[in-house]
């Protein structure tokens with residue numbers, strides 16, 4: 153059964169606690185952290201993770217769309233993040249490797265994400281350090297975009313890379329996940345689906361999460 157990670161980027165921040173409770177039937181809670189440099193948008197950061205950690209037992213799935221994440225991964229770990237995914241395009245290969253090692257040394261699960269234009273082969277030098285591969289189905293920076301062509305092929309490439317590892321590694325898809333695209337992602341090999349606008353725009357969020365979880 154595919155895991156569902158509602159993205160709080162689509163939540164109402166004037167009632168974040170209530171919105172989180174409304175999606176607690178999800179498997180993970182996804183945080184889209186943006187710095188306005190790696191992506192042309194600024195969202196939220198460490199204080200939000202710290203406070204949300206106090207109000208939910210959901211695993212916190214932190215997606216860092218920031219430059220030089222090596223400078224912050226240990227602080228996100230200390231704030232209570234459970235999975236910390238950085239972008240392979242956001243720093244040098246050496247710093248990326250060190251950042252992944254620091255995430256794991258902090259006892260957390262380490263992930264790498266790819267912009268749509270970046271091939272899965274870019275992850276190969278780091279594959280032994282990965283517990284999660286996050287495939288962007290949209291250009292990172294904004295929720296509510298359309299699922300891009302070519303994404304199923306990238307999911308399949310990532311699933312092949314993950315299957316070749318000697319340890320478990322999730323294949324997570326982020327962006328434009330909804331009734332039309334969830335099944336396509338699962339068929340291609342996705343094990344986790346991020347859903348922001350689709351879930352938070354639903355009149356019955358728990359029902360929507362159930363629907364997406366059953367997508368085939």
Ligand code: DX5
Nearest residue numbers: 292293295296327328348349
């Ligand atoms: C893009 C973000 C979005 C968000 C989910 O940087 O990562 O993909 O999580 O967006 P939607 O609303 O398309 O599910």
Ligand code: ZN
Nearest residue numbers: 184215326346
């Ligand atoms: Zn994300």
